[in-house]
Amino acid sequence: MSNIHHPSRRRFLQGVAAAGTAAALASSPNRALALQSPNERPVFATIGLRNQGWGITQKSTGLADFVALADVDSNVLGENVEKLKNKQGKAPDAYKDYRKVLDRKDIDAVMIATPDHWHTKISVEAMYAGKDVYCEKPLTLTIDEGKLIEKVVKETGRVFQVGTMQRSESSQRFLQAIALIRDGRIGTVKKVTCGINGMVGSPVIPVTEVPKELDWELWLGPAPKVDYRALPEMRTGYGGGVPLYSNCHYAFRNWHEYSGGKLTDWGAHHVDIACWALGATDTGPSKVTPLSYDLPVEYKDGYPVVNDQYNAATKFKIGVAMPNDVEMIITSEGDNGILFEGTKGRFFVNRGKIAGKPVEDLKENPLPEGAIEKVYGGPISKNHTANFIEGMQSRKQPISDVWSHNRMLEICHLSNISMRLGRELNWDADKREIVGDAQANAFLSRENRKGYEINM
Incomplete structure (x- = not known):
């Protein structure tokens, strides 16, 4: 790879020593966190743009300002720069090398949608560069890569959202499924x-x-x-x-x-x-x-x-x-989809439906008020990116940690x-x-x- 700046653990720890641990974990080593108030829009960049990369970007433009895109395919990069320009009214900067994105001091967070074998390297280096991270699933290629990412999240204090959007989207069917189980509607779960x-x-x-x-x-x-x-x-x-x-x-x-x-x-x-x-x-x-x-x-x-x-x-x-x-x-x-079977019944859920007698019984015996919100851990975000940004503001890990x-x-x-x-x-x-x-x-x-x- 070309010889440009590499964000690193050493550089991050030097920032911790200089700024004090609490201050370093609350803000980027490169800049103060842009999100000083809930009304301030964060500054994002996307690395990896084909298919899902564009999907998560275009869905997030109402919540964040995208100033940079990166992809190793010049056609994909050019097409998405143009689409984003048309969508948000301003063209983002374009890069082939993702490290140039990480060098930017004006970027709060990166969205990563590269092929899986790149996820861990970019995620770790992004966190050491002071960026919060939204990375598409599956997060890793190996189990040890997952352990490394956990270590760096803890060390840097960055907010990290994994793109498992079924946790907050799909019309809340999956949240309803979990609420049914927690309310004992199929008894003791025996098989899934x-x-x-x-x-x-x-x-x-x-x-x-x-x-x-x-x-x-x-x-x-x-x-x-x-x-x-x-x-x-x-x-x-x-x-x-x-x-x-x-x-x-x-x-x-x-x-x-x-x-x-x-x-x-x-x-x-x-x-x-x-x-x-x-x-x-x-x-x-x-x-x-x-x-x-x-x-x-x-x-x-x-x-x-x-x-x-x-x-x-x-x-x-x-x-x-x-x-x-x-x-x-x-x-x-x-x-x-997913079939849950318990001692008192069973039901099936996927992105298009939730079906089975325990679901039909909800007409006469609805779930307790707030049961679905209790599964989610509070008010349900309007989409996965919104939950990520809420985590950036509160400095708490989001629903897909x-x-x-x-x-x-x-x-x-x-x-x-x-x-x-x-x-x-x-x-x-x-x-x-x-x-x-x-x-x-x-x-x-x-x-x-x-x-x-x-x-x-």
């Missing part, structure tokens, strides 16, 4: 099934020329250096305009080098709600068992033996032993490790390590490519 869809494998994807608008070296970043691969057929619909089969852009979710397949894509949504409902957001499972699964390529010692096809699981059924003898099933079969997210995501990461190795894993939730399995524990972390280490 998270349907998160499967995926399809790919044909062999050949090495081809890198698109001229894409900085492939910078897109790879912390991931291993490999050739760009793509087939000519283009993706349509959501995420369209890019090759249907590639090792980049929308398809990155299908490669363990950059993401975790459906387990960390939809799993990061539904497993999160399931854990919240079970009161397991600060604990973890005791065992993860791959009951059945299909990997699209051959694996040896947990690694794919070929590098020219998608390698994340296409079909799966994972058994998870949760606290209080609750059985969790994560499956690619059936409806996308890093600790609850990481505990939930550990289940998804362990599920992938169990399939890659083809065996059951016993998990020590206190030590946050796999019991008696050195090979499996090696998958809890990864080494960033030289030149792209996390700058501490």
Whole structure:
């Protein structure tokens, strides 16, 4: 990477020593926090703009002023600069290198929507640069990355929102589901099934020329250096305009080098709600068992033996032993959503509906007044960004905090490790390590490519 300023832990701690701990944690090392009153609009920037990056940006323009955008694809960057100019009446500055955003002293917070393998490096460096952070889910590529982010949040005092928007949006169906469980409407929960869809494998994807608008070296970043691969057929619909089969852009979710397949894509949504409902957001499972699964390529010692096809699981059924003898099933079969089953009944919830007899019974026996707000922890924010900004103002962590997210995501990461190795894993939730399995524990972390280490 080019030799420009790197925010760092050393620089942050020098600021703490100079300003005093309390003052340093209350404001950025670079500037006083802009949010001096609830009526003052924060200054934001977005790093990573394709699809969800633009989605969270355009939804937030009514709440914040965006002064900068960054993306390694010049076409995507240019298109989004123009769209944002039209939406907010002023063009943001444009950068290929995200570090130039972090160097800006006028920016309060960054929204990160890069591919997953970049999340941790940018998040950590942003916090040391004095920025609050909104980062898309899944927050990490490994369990140890989650531990690092928790450490830096605590050390810097930054506010950090994870983009698991089901916690505050989707017409409050998921909050209602949790309220039903807490009010005992299905008795004691015995089983929860998270349907998160499967995926399809790919044909062999050949090495081809890198698109001229894409900085492939910078897109790879912390991931291993490999050739760009793509087939000519283009993706349509959501995420369209890019090759249907590639090792980049929308398809990155299908490669363990950059993401975790459906387990960390939809799993990061539904497993999160399931854990919240079970009161397991600060604990973890005791065992993860791959009951059945299909990997699209051959694996040896947990690694794919070929590098020219998608390698994340296409079909799966994972058994998870949760606290209080609750059985969790994560499956690619059936409806996308969550089925809660208890000693007195069951119901199903997803983004489009909440259904079952306990829901029907609400007509005659509604939930207690304020039950949904009690789940949320107070008045419900109008959207996920509003909750983030409220946290910036109060200096309290928002509804999708890093600790609850990481505990939930550990289940998804362990599920992938169990399939890659083809065996059951016993998990020590206190030590946050796999019991008696050195090979499996090696998958809890990864080494960033030289030149792209996390700058501490």
